[in-house]
Amino acid sequence: MLKAVAAQVRKAGVLCVVGVALVLGPVAGHARKSPSSDGSIASITVAELPPQGRSTYALIHDGGPFPFDKDGTVFGNRERILPAHQRGYYREYTVKTPGARNRGARRIVCGGKPRLPDACYYTSDHYASFRKIVE
Structure with missing residues (x-):
């Protein structure tokens, strides 16, 4: 289960650390051009x-x-x-x-x-x- 969640987090480009979301890359609908x-x-x-x-x-x-x-x-x-x-x-x-x-x-x-x-x-x-x- 944890592997599946980690894969989804990597795919979305978001990392949550102690309740703080850090954008690592493009997120659907919010890609920096x-x-x-x-x-x-x-x-x-x-x-x-x-x-x-x-x-x-x-x-x-x-x-x-x-x-x-x-x-x-x-x-x-x-x-x-x-x-x-x-x-x-x-x-x-x-x-x-x-x-x-x-x-x-x-x-x-x-x-x-x-x-x-x-x-x-x-x-x-x-x-x-x-x-x-x-x-």
Whole structure:
């Protein structure tokens, strides 16, 4: 019986030690998506962003005003796709989606100072993947 449980734990990629679950590898529905095989993040030019993305990008550099209360709030990078930094380094901004009744799935996440970010990233799939915005 213990062997069967151990096999299931290995298959799920989870190890329980004194009631603490540690993720050892991909777990169904929660696989971490690598940006690319070499660990780099693909890029997108400002001109390639959708029109709403270009508007949001300009608002970020102008310091707002932003259309949503959540714009400018801390992005936790829980997916760990973006480069690791201390909490509070990244902030997220909504990229409006035509026809969406809510904020939609599109965002720009910037790291560093709010008006002068070190780097900004675009996601069209609600943080499942990112592309670095380049000028």
